[in-house]
Amino acid sequence: MRLIPSLILSCVLLSLATLARADMYTDVNRLIQAGNWPQALEQVQLRLKTAPTDPQMRLLLSRIQDGQGQTDAALDTLQALTQNFPELPEPHNNLAALLVRQNRYAEALTALEAAIQARPDYAIALENLGDVHAALAREAYAKALKAGPAQTRVQNKHLTLDQMLKNTTP
Template identity: 50%
Template sequence: MPHAAFAPSSRLRIVQAVTALLVALTVGIAHADDYSDVNTLLRQGKADQALAKADAYIAGKPRDPQMRFLRGVILTEQGKQADAVVVFTALTQDFPELPEPYNNLAALYAAQSQFDKARAALEMAIKLNPDYATAHENLGDVYARLAAQSYGRALKLEPGNTTAPPKLALVRQMFGAPAPDTLPPATPAVRKPVRN
């Protein structure tokens, strides 16, 4: 599955591209045209039209995982995180063998500073596909955020602590956040979807 490369930041990578497994679950060239049309509209910045086309398609084929996945990506791009969480959660329930919805759920959870939920979702994605590089990278980012929270908590509990501040500064430097000891860890944002 193609993924765009991103510079280090506080954002987790959200996946838009569809895996071979998702493609294998769908049938027919006409479907591919519909997916392509939705992706094209999204790339052109016409998210509302892409969502309308995805919804129309899903109305006729409500179990189609690929279009439902694209719908979740569109909602994420539109800033409708709660709706996107519903879409990706439903995909994990209906198609528990697919790792990509778990990855995207993790990105949404991390954006809400729900790092334990993000970690659990990424661990499931990796369990399903141990070679899923994006999920491994995102899990590393989540662990770094959890570490920053722990270092920050240690400093609050023991203000004279001399070992936590350099560690906290290092984690914050990774994410481009200021390093003062007194600031809470920065909240990550959902990365814009990868576009083909």
């Protein structure tokens, strides 16, 4: 008979721990959105001391690093995450976003394909994949214009993609 109250107590404590962890992620997200990088980083580092492999907290760390202008550190964090947790699509997608900002489209394609392989219905990664293909097409049309500048058809395609990509940038 004593086993049941102990079991109930264990379930309640586990639920409270889960809620506390969920609040921790919410708190860090709020700090990130407010641009409060030092406090967000402090919270992330506290969590990673006790759970160094926590993928969600490491993903948040990469956002903080990027927000603080530490793009190389954010890239390293995301690359490590994709190696440790290849089944998670978000690190692949976020890695691709950083690579696109550096015009590293081929690497971004690889990362997005991994994100989509991990989760075929991941709408954000699918949209990003379309944007990367459009950026690559725009680059190809720009090269075609250099080779033959009087090509109206190519100019129109290049301008259309240029305008489309400008409208997708937040």
